[in-house]
Amino acid sequence: MGEITSLRDAIADLAFDGxxxxxxxxxxxxxxxxxxxxxxxxxxxxxxxxxxxxxVYDQMIGAGCARKLVFSWAGNPGVGSLHRFRxxxxxxxxxxxxxxxxxxxGMANRYVAGAAGLPFAVLRGYxxxxxxxxxxxxxxxxxxxxxxxxxxVPALNxxxxxxxAQRADRAGNVQMWGITGVHKEVVLASKRSLVTVEEIVDHLxxxxxxxxxxxxxxxxxxxxxxxxHPSYAMGYSERDNDYYQAWDAIxxxxxxxxxxxxxxxxxxxxxxxxxxx
Amino acid sequence: MMTIAAARALRDGARCFVGIGRPSTxxxxxxxxxxxxxxxxxxxxxxxxxxxxxxxxxxDGVLAETADTVVSVPEIFNxxxxxxxxxxGFLGAxxxxxxxxxxxxxxxxxxRSPRVRLPGAGGAPxxxxxxxxxxxxxxxxPRAFVERVDFVTSVGYGSGPGDRAxxxxxxxxxxxxxxxxxxxxxxxxxxxLTLTQVHPGVAPAQATAATGWPLAVxxxxxxxxxxxxxxxxxxxDLNRQAGP
Numbered sequence: 001m002g003e004i005t006s007l008r009d010a011i012a013d014l015a016f017d018g019x020x021x022x023x024x025x026x027x028x029x030x031x032x033x034x035x036x037x038x039x040x041x042x043x044x045x046x047x048x049x050x051x052x053x054x055x056v057y058d059q060m061i062g063a064g065c066a067r068k069l070v071f072s073w074a075g076n077p078g079v080g081s082l083h084r085f086r087x088x089x090x091x092x093x094x095x096x097x098x099x100x101x102x103x104x105x106g107m108a109n110r111y112v113a114g115a116a117g118l119p120f121a122v123l124r125g126y127x128x129x130x131x132x133x134x135x136x137x138x139x140x141x142x143x144x145x146x147x148x149x150x151x152x153v154p155a156l157n158x159x160x161x162x163x164x165a166q167r168a169d170r171a172g173n174v175q176m177w178g179i180t181g182v183h184k185e186v187v188l189a190s191k192r193s194l195v196t197v198e199e200i201v202d203h204l205x206x207x208x209x210x211x212x213x214x215x216x217x218x219x220x221x222x223x224x225x226x227x228x229h230p231s232y233a234m235g236y237s238e239r240d241n242d243y244y245q246a247w248d249a250i251x252x253x254x255x256x257x258x259x260x261x262x263x264x265x266x267x268x269x270x271x272x273x274x275x276x277x
Numbered sequence: 278m279m280t281i282a283a284a285r286a287l288r289d290g291a292r293c294f295v296g297i298g299r300p301s302t303x304x305x306x307x308x309x310x311x312x313x314x315x316x317x318x319x320x321x322x323x324x325x326x327x328x329x330x331x332x333x334x335x336x337d338g339v340l341a342e343t344a345d346t347v348v349s350v351p352e353i354f355n356x357x358x359x360x361x362x363x364x365x366g367f368l369g370a371x372x373x374x375x376x377x378x379x380x381x382x383x384x385x386x387x388x389r390s391p392r393v394r395l396p397g398a399g400g401a402p403x404x405x406x407x408x409x410x411x412x413x414x415x416x417x418x419p420r421a422f423v424e425r426v427d428f429v430t431s432v433g434y435g436s437g438p439g440d441r442a443x444x445x446x447x448x449x450x451x452x453x454x455x456x457x458x459x460x461x462x463x464x465x466x467x468x469x470l471t472l473t474q475v476h477p478g479v480a481p482a483q484a485t486a487a488t489g490w491p492l493a494v495x496x497x498x499x500x501x502x503x504x505x506x507x508x509x510x511x512x513x514d515l516n517r518q519a520g521p
């Protein structure tokens with residue numbers, strides 16, 4: 001547990017065709033490099049789970065990895081729409097994408113229930129919205145104590161949960177700080193997990209407000225400096241806002257996206273195959 | 278004018294749940310002008326953020342660095358928003374109807390085969406339900422201000438008076454809808470959005486023409502005071518820092 005390995009080997013072992021995979025990171029510490037490794041390894045028919053599908057899920061959807069998306073907000077934050085996601089939903093390109101849609105509060109609570117080993121979570125939410133009619137996983141529930149009618153959503157327990165963090169030590173204990181979103185919840189809720197980190201250090205210096213995940217709660221740790229780019233890792237990098245802006249034009253057009261895919265993510269595949277030939 | 282009018286609507290000391298884009302600009306403008314003690318809360322979990330520059334996203338590093346505390350996403354929704362600890366929720370909309378219901382999900386009649394797929398709900402349904410009141414900031418046009426929204430992502434007054442209580446929604450609902458032409462408020466009797474204020478140089482007829490239902494106009498219509506030099510300077514400063 002908390003085994004330190006390469007990104008390539010971790011993804012090869014964890015992600016299988018048809019798996020339910022959650023990559024989390026709320027604007028900060030998004031495991032982008034891990035998502036691109038899933039594209040490189042050619043995984044298909046994934047159920048992708050993420051509160052805020054943004055650039056990395058747009059890339060995975062455009063590359064044809066996903067059969068279904070479970071989410072609460074799909075956009076390019078601060079910029080606009082996700083064009084590969086829209087093309088998949090509106091036109092079924094490159095493959096049709098089934099969607100299961102929630103609110104942030106609903107998704108966050110689904111992870112909490114998953115982490116807690118409970119079958120569902122209760123919240124005040126969704127009432128009066130049209131999401132209730134479109135998402136079968138939103139149900140009313142009556143409080144056994146007060147009789148009040150609340151909302152229930154089922155636990156999320158992905159096959160694989162992946163996050164990025166600042167640091168790990170050599171035993172695979174992980175330390176993260178800043179905006180940690182649902183990092184702890186998704187790792188604890190998932191059957192198996194991977195944390196990519198900026199660096200592996202001899203000793204984790206205590207930091208106020210840091211979240212620690214002990215090595216025995218994690219399947220794999222991989223050192224991937226810059227693995228959150230274009231999002232950021234507080235203390236290591238800044239958010240690359242220009243990349244988010246540039247993605248709008250790249251993703252708008254199928255051919256431009258295809259060129260981007262072959263010239264960036266898949267170039268490494270050719271390099272690897274070339275080495276082996 | 279829309280941003281300045283939105284900033285003015287925030288009273289000093291209020292606890293404000295801020296979305297990205299115009300709401301964030303307005304909230305930061307308020308903090309730099311009349312409301313230095315405004316508490317900015319972003320759904321990324323940053324409580325009491327005091328950004329020196331405008332963030333591009335709800336999770337920029339500057340929000341975490343300047344916050345009083347940073348909490349997890351489940352905590353921000355469950356402990357802070359859900360029990361009604363937040364005074365004002367600040368929302369945008371792709372479509373809004375005469376009862377202040379908001380659509381940010383799909384344009385078109387068929388959810389499964391939409392004409393335009395929008396980003397979706399995010400935090401909005403629960404912000405609209407649980408904040409003590411909601412301010413909506415949206416540019417006015419007949420495409421945005423529609424008789425009925427194609428999809429209810431966040432509930433305003435539902436189908437009319439009494440609906441919020443019937444649904445068990447704890448907050449008051451949309452108190453102000455601020456546009457580039459003026460301000461609408463719900464009629465106390467009918468809950469229908471009513472034009473109560475126009476910005477300088479705007480005729481009421483412009484606002485009714487830019488609305489997709491027969492917009493009610495208040496008997497006494499006020500005019501938004503002109504922006505002050507201090508407000509304009511603070512806004513320019515914010516936009517300059519935000520970059521080109």
